[in-house]
Amino acid sequence: MIHPSAIISSQAEIAPDAEIGPFCIVEAGTQIGSGCRLVANVSVRTGTVLGSESTVYEGAILGGLPQIANQPTNPGNLVIGKRNVLREHCTLHRAIHEGNSTTLGDDCLLMVGAHVAHDCQVGNHVILTNGAMLGGHVEIGDRACLGGNSAVHQFCRIGRLVMVGACTKVVQDIPPFVLTDGATALIVGLNRVGLRRAGLSRQEILDLKAAYRLIYRHGLSFQETLQVLQEQFPTGVASEFATFFQGGERGFVQERRSPPRIALRVHPAVDEIDEEESSPVPRRLAG
Incomplete structure (x- = not known):
């Protein structure tokens, strides 16, 4: 179902059972999979692929141009997997160069105001909580969780099953399976709760x-x-x-000094x- 107020390009590929809500904009050269739902006021820009059964909430912008000084003539794509939930005002940008893609895996949850910059590679079952921001070329492993208002520097890597505390400034790589403290941005141990939930x-x-x-x-x-x-x-x-x-290429986050x-x-x-x-x-x- 497509709401009468939505603006849909004739060159967009939209599954017959997709739901496009009021005031959405879907540009040419986009693909929206089966069972997807754009709630309202969602912009899907050229070069975006949205996997099946995904839900996108109000104010989200998918496939915006990279935020760089010299805009590319032919930017890359944004490829979003299946069963993702993108909450209000999320922004996900296309890759800089033609032939490359910013990717988001399957079964991810991006909460209000989360940002995924150009050329990021985000795995499956990842959670970005409110206001979490990824700089360009960041890599996030499966089942990682970033706390609210966390910011990840360009080219950093965050491993699988990492739990990043709220308000963390990540400027180096975080190895898989660990827990970081939001106040210090240092490792405080293994993410034992996450490991058990993952079935290790x-x-x-x-x-x-x-x-x-x-x-x-x-x-x-x-x-x-x-x-x-x-x-x-x-x-x-x-x-x-x-x-x-x-x-x-950025070094690795240290372990925090043990408190008393x-x-x-x-x-x-x-x-x-x-x-x-x-x-x-x-x-x-x-x-």
């Missing part, structure tokens, strides 16, 4: 704990750490954790990682 086994979590200790608390050089990790964890989630440190023991109850994940002792100085890993 007890042994997998124990392997991650061992890899975590080795990276942040063992005292080896960066190259020595990578070599030991490859030897001890050739496969599995711990291997995925270790492999993350072989890529990137009396304050550990505020962030129990720190205590759960290593109940015996904690390094007094966080270890910095250069990219």
Whole structure:
């Protein structure tokens, strides 16, 4: 169903069962999949592909031009997967260069005012809470969750199953499976709640704990750490954790200094990682 007030290009490809609400604008060169719903006042710009069964709320703009000083003559695309929910005033921009795409996976939730800049690659089941912002070329792994008003610097990577605290300023890569504190933007331990919800086994979590200790608390050089990790964890989630440190170009977020023991109850994940002792100085890993 298409509302009479909607402005629809004759060159847009819209599934017969898609619902286009009042005052929506759908430009030429767009695709809207089966079962999609544009609630009202949604703009779908040229170069946008919206996967099936997705819902887009009021004021959202999909496929806007990249926010760069020199606008490209032939920008790339925006490809959005299936079953996504994009709440009010979300903005997702096309890639800079023709042939490239900004991508959003399946089953994601972008809350009010979330922003995905040009050339971002966002995985499946990702949650961007109110006001979360991704700079250009950011990569977000599956099932990551960014807290409200978080901002991610261009070219940063955030790994799978990461939980980023609210109001975090992310300027370096965050490895998978960890929890970061919004006040300091530093790692405070494994995202144990997220790991359990994702179905990781007890042994997998124990392997991650061992890899975590080795990276942040063992005292080896960066190259020595990578070599030991490859030897001890050739496969599995711990291997995925270790492999993350072989890529990137911005360095890696540090572990937070352990607060006084009396304050550990505020962030129990720190205590759960290593109940015996904690390094007094966080270890910095250069990219």
